[in-house]
Amino acid sequence: MKSGDIDAVYVDTPNFLHTPFAVAALEASIHVLLEKPMAFSVEEAEQILAAQKKSGAKLMIAYRLHHEPGNVELFTRARAGDFGDLRSFTSVFAQNLAEENSRGHNGYWCGPVPDMGTYPLNAVRNLFGAEPIAVHAVGTKTKDSGFNFNDTVAVTLLFPDERTAQFTVSYATASAENFSLVGTRATIEASPCFMFGPSVGIAYKEIIDEGEKQHAFEPVEQFGNETQYFSDCILNDREPEASGEEGLMDMRMLAAVETSLRTGETVSLPPASRSRHVDADQALKLKPAEQPAEDEMINIIPQGYTLCSSRT
Numbered sequence: 001m002k003s004g005d006i007d008a009v010y011v012d013t014p015n016f017l018h019t020p021f022a023v024a025a026l027e028a029s030i031h032v033l034l035e036k037p038m039a040f041s042v043e044e045a046e047q048i049l050a051a052q053k054k055s056g057a058k059l060m061i062a063y064r065l066h067h068e069p070g071n072v073e074l075f076t077r078a079r080a081g082d083f084g085d086l087r088s089f090t091s092v093f094a095q096n097l098a099e100e101n102s103r104g105h106n107g108y109w110c111g112p113v114p115d116m117g118t119y120p121l122n123a124v125r126n127l128f129g130a131e132p133i134a135v136h137a138v139g140t141k142t143k144d145s146g147f148n149f150n151d152t153v154a155v156t157l158l159f160p161d162e163r164t165a166q167f168t169v170s171y172a173t174a175s176a177e178n179f180s181l182v183g184t185r186a187t188i189e190a191s192p193c194f195m196f197g198p199s200v201g202i203a204y205k206e207i208i209d210e211g212e213k214q215h216a217f218e219p220v221e222q223f224g225n226e227t228q229y230f231s232d233c234i235l236n237d238r239e240p241e242a243s244g245e246e247g248l249m250d251m252r253m254l255a256a257v258e259t260s261l262r263t264g265e266t267v268s269l270p271p272a273s274r275s276r277h278v279d280a281d282q283a284l285k286l287k288p289a290e291q292p293a294e295d296e297m298i299n300i301i302p303q304g305y306t307l308c309s310s311r312t
Helices: 015-027 042-055 069-080 112-128 222-235 244-263
Strands: 008-011 031-034 059-061 086-096 134-140 152-159 163-170 172-183 187-190 203-208 211-216
Touching: 008 015, 008 222, 015 031, 015 042, 031 222, 042 059, 042 244, 059 222, 059 244, 069 112, 069 172, 069 187, 069 203, 086 112, 112 152, 112 163, 112 172, 112 244, 134 244, 152 244, 163 172
Parallel strands: 008 031, 031 059, 086 163
Antiparallel strands: 086 172, 134 152, 152 163, 172 187, 187 203, 203 211
């Protein structure tokens, strides 16, 4: 890895392998684009951050929606006060995951909260421009399900200034993808809001006393957007916005949800803040890549192939 032939790597391994690969690359002064969730624990995330700070290589967490025009517009408008004082956020993100999928048998950190819950969690943190100070979670497991975790989880978050958020994620329902944001001037209803694809355009409805307005965005190549942004940061020596700090903020909340599910208690967190937020110029508009047919792809790993280390 220290050959000098590699400028950057994209770490998209199963979650439990993020840390060894990311740390090894950073220690070799290789820039790292790292998939979310950042790691398998807060301690591992801090280990990655320490390696980045020591080497000076760039570390970016792959939050593709930080470069999708619809989400970027919502984040920046919300922080600018266009919707008034923000009071609440609610969201559902769900799918019917095949039980033979490797994510279905390897504990909480391969389950729906770190996998899907990161999306509404990251969205509300960026909409509110603040970090939660308390979390409570409840979970259920479908009768006769082969999953070894709560396959449906509901999370309630408390933010400073008496703002609240709730989201539900599931591996055991029909597909669902939406969020609502309520402020003192407007209500926002967004759907689609988290997914991607050649025909998936993010959209939201803005509802005010005078009426409502639809906002629709053309599909973009979300993965291309984030890699182009990351490459630009390397070439022009700029620090990526979705840094390790951003990833760690989500990790502390995912760990708090795990604790709340285990204890049944509300978990309080010390106040925290970030040095960076999503800027309007991060939105990119690369055209969607053509999706290949299955017979055009090679080395497809079957859904049931076990990749994730066991952890409960």
